[in-house]
Amino acid sequence: MIKKYLVTPLLNKRKLTLVISFTLLGLLLWWADPSEVAARLGRFSIPTLTALLTLLTMNLFFVLLRSWRITAHFGIHLPFIMTVRANMAGYAAGLFFIPLLAQVAGRQAIFQKVGVPPAVNSGLVAYERALLTLMSGGLAAVGALHLLGDNVVRQFMDRLAFGQVALAVCSGAALSLYLGRGHFEKNLFRDVLAWKNAANLLQDVFITFTALAAMLSGFVVVFLTVAPQIDLTKLLAAAAVISFSASLPISFGGWGPRELTTVYVLGQLGVAPADALAASVVIGMGSMFTTLLVAGVALSVGRYSGDSVGRLGVSTDEAEIMIALKKKAAWIIGFSAALTVFFQLHVAWSETVVNLNLADPFAILALGALSLQAVFERKWPLWRFPQFQWMLLAISLLLLFGFVWGYEKIGITSWAVNNRLFGWLVLLGYLSAGYLIVESHGAHGMRRFTETVASVACVIIMLQVFLRLLNSAGIHPFGLLTPNFEGYAGNRNAFVFQLLIVLSLIMGYSRVWMRRFQKAGGTALPILYLTQGIIVTGIVLTGSRAALGTTLIMLLLAWFSRLVDRRIILWGLIIAGLLWAGIQKTQSLITEQPAQPVVTEQPAYLQSPFSTEMSDQARWDANRHAFEMWLQSPITGTGLGVFAAKSAQWFNFPMIIHSTPIWILAEFGLIGIAIFGAFFYMMLRHVFNDWKCWPKLPAERALLFALLAFAIFSQVHEMLYQRILWLMLGVLLARPSIASTVVSVSKGPK
DSSP states (O other): OOOOOOOOOOOOOOOOOOHHHHHHHHHHHHHHOHHHHHHHHTTSOHHHHHHHHHHHHHHHHHHHHHHHHHHHHTTOOOOHHHHHHHHHHHHHHHTTSOHHHHHHHHHHHHHGGGTOOHHHHHHHHHHHHHHHHHHHHHHHHHHHHHHHHHHHHHHHHHHHTHHHHHHHHHHHHHHHHHHHOOHHHHHHHHHHTSHHHHHHHHHHHHHHHHHHHHHHHHHHHHHHHHOTTSOHHHHHHHHHHHHHHHHSTTSSTTTTHHHHHHHHHHHHTTOOHHHHHHHHHHHHHHHHHHHHHHHHHHHHHHHHHOOOOOOOOOOHHHHHHHHHHHHHHHHHHHHHHHHHTTOEEEEEETTEEEEEETTHHHHHHHHHHHHHHHHHSOOOOOBSSTTHHHHHHHHHHHHHHHHHHHHHHHOOOHIIIIIIIHHHHHHHHHHHHHHHHHHHHHHHHHHHHHHHHHHHHHHHHHHHHHHHHHHHTTOOOSSOOOSSSOTTSSSHHHHHHHHHHHHHHHHHTHHHHHHHHHHTTSTTHHHHHHHHHHHHHHHHHTTOHHHHHHHHHHHHHHHHHTSSOHHHHHHHHHHHHHHHHHHHHHHHHHHTSSOOOOOOSSOOOSSOOOOOHHHHHHHHHHHHHHHHHHHHSTTTOSOTTHHHHHHHHHHSSOOOOSOHHHHHHHHHHHHHHHHHHHHHHHHHHHHHTTTTSOOOSHHHHHHHHHHHHHHHHTTTSOOTTOHHHHHHHHHHHBOOOHHHHSSOTTOSOO
8 A cells, every 4th residue: 555645735836828718708708798797796695606615615525535536446545635635736726727737747746755657647637537528528418408409419419520530439449459459458458347447437437426416506506696587407408518618628727618608508598698607707716716725725734734754665566556557557648649649620619619639638648747757756758869859849949939039020829829839738748648658568569559540540541431432322320521531630631641650650560560460370461451552542532642642752662672571562552452443433333323412511522632723822822922931031030920920911811831841941940940950860860770771670660651751741731730740759769668668567456
C-alpha cells in the first residue's frame, strides 16, 4: 500500500488569457442586453442560491469520492483527504487554465510525493473523463430527444456522422488487435474483463450517476426561477444538454459553451435570452464559488492539522506496480490517440460551429504527463538525436516572435492565437503521445502503432467506399456523406496526407511484417499486400494530383533503393488497380438500375474530381500574394497571422497560404526558413546515419518516406500543422526507456 504523505501544493497563480470563453460570453451579454441580464440576476432568492450551492457541493463530494475509488481500483491506495486535496488543486486551476492540463498538473503536485508517475495520473484522468463523457453524453442525448424530438436529434447526429465514426473506430481497433496483438494487450484486456473490474466499473457508474443527478437538480432549481411554468421533466432534459456542453474540454471552467447552450435550449422552451443567460451566469458563479471554497478548505487541512508524515522509501514491489501502471496508462493514451487522430468533427449548435478532433484530449493529457515528468521527476524526454528538443524550443520561440511581430502590425487575430499558438501546444501533445508509446513499449510499441493507424485508415477507406456505393443505389443508412472522398478529416488534402503518412509507415515496417508472417507460415502475407493496395486505392479516390505524384515518387524510391521488398510494391499496385476497377465497375452497374441516388445539396463522389481551374487559380493567387509579402520583409517576414488578416482584401474572404515553405517565408522570413530547414536537415541526417548508407532500421526507413512525402506534398499544401505528422514523429524519434521495458507486464493490479 502506498504510504500516506500529506503536503500542501501551491496553486498555479499565472493568469492566462480567457479569450475563447469570455469573448463568447461577452457577445451573448451584448446580444441579450447587459442591463436586462443584471436586472434579472436580482430575481434569484436566497433559498434558491442556497439550494444550488448545496446541490453543487453534493455533486463535488461524489466526484471526489469517484476519483478516490478509481485510484484505489488501479491499485493506488491513498487516504481520502489526499485524493480530495489533489483533485481540488486541479479543479481550482481548471477554472483559469486549460481544464485537462490544469487537472493533471494540480493532481500531480500531490501524487508525485507518493511516487505516482505523471503518465499514470494522466491515465486516471483519461478514464474519469471518458466515463463522465459517456454518461453525461447519454443523458444529454435522452434530454435532446425529449426536448427537440427524434427528427432534430437524428439530423444533428447525421451531420456529425456519429454512427460512422463509432463504427470506424471500433472496427479499426478490432482489426489492429487481430493483426498484431501481443502479450501485453492480451494481459491488459484479460485484466479489464475480469469480474472484479466489472464490479469496480459498476461502482464508478453508480457514483457518477449520483453526482450528475445532484448537478442536474441544481440546474433545475435555478431554471425554476426564470421558467416556473415549464414542466420539470423538460427542465431536467434541458439541464442534461447544458451540463454536457459545459463539460466539453473546449473552454475555461465551462464559460461560454454553457451560456450559449442555455440561451439556445431554454429559448426553445420560450425563455427570454436575458433570463436564460442570467440563469447560466448564476450556475457558473455558483460552481466557481463552490470549487474555490472547497479547494481552500481542503488545501489547508494538512497545513494546520499536524498529521503530515515523513516520506519513506518505496518498496521494490510498489515501484514495479507503478512501472506496470505507467505502461498501461501510456498504452491507453497513446493508442487512443492513434485510433482517433483520423476523425475531425464539426459540432454545430445555434449559429456556432466548433471543430474537434477526437484525439485532442488524449494529446493534451500526454503533453501534461510528459511536461510534469520533466518538472517533478527531472526526467527530460530522450530522443534519437539530442538536437531534437532544442529544435522544438527554437520553433516555439519562432512562433512567439512571429506572433509579437504580427501583433505590432495588425494586433491580435484569432487565427494566430487559436490556430497557430494554441495549435502548436496541441501538436506538442501529439508528439508527446507518440513518445509515451515508445518510451514504455519500445519496438513493440512502434510496430503496434503502425498496425493501428494502418488498420483504421483501411477501415475508413472501405467504409466510405461502401457507403458511397449505397448512396449511388438510393440507400442512405446512417450519417451524411461529404462531397469529396475525404474520410473524416474535414477536407481531402488532410485525409490524403494521413494516407501518405500511413503508407510511409507500412513501407518502413514492411520487412518486419514479412518476417513475422513468414515465421507464422506465410499464410498472413497477403494481408500486407492488401493493406498497401487499399491505402493506394484511397489515395487515388481522393482525386489529389499532388498526392498521386507524391505516391509515385515514394514507390519509385522504394523500388530502386530496395528499401521495400519489390513483391510488396508490385502486389500492392496490382491489388490497388483491381480494387479501383472493381469499385468503378460496381458503381456503373448500380447507376444503371432504376433506383436514384439520395438527393443531397452536393453530390457525394466516389471518385473525387480534380480541382477546378478556379480553385487552382485561387491557390496560385494566394501563394503569389504571400511571396510578395515576403519580399517586403525578407529577413523576419511579416508576422504570424498577417496574411490571413489581409487576405480578405484580395479574395473577399479569409484565405490561407497553400504551401508550407511559402507560408514560413511570408510570416517568418529567412529566419523561419533557416530554423525549419535545420530541423528537417537534422532528421534527414539521423535517417542516413551521417550519409554513409541507406537506412536499415524500420523506424528510420519509415521516417525517410514520411519526410519525402511531406517535402513534396507541402509544396502545394500547408501540412505542417497536421496532427498525424507529429504523432508519427513522436513514435519514430522517441528513445525507449530501458527501465520500463525490463519489468514484467504481468505484475501489477488486476
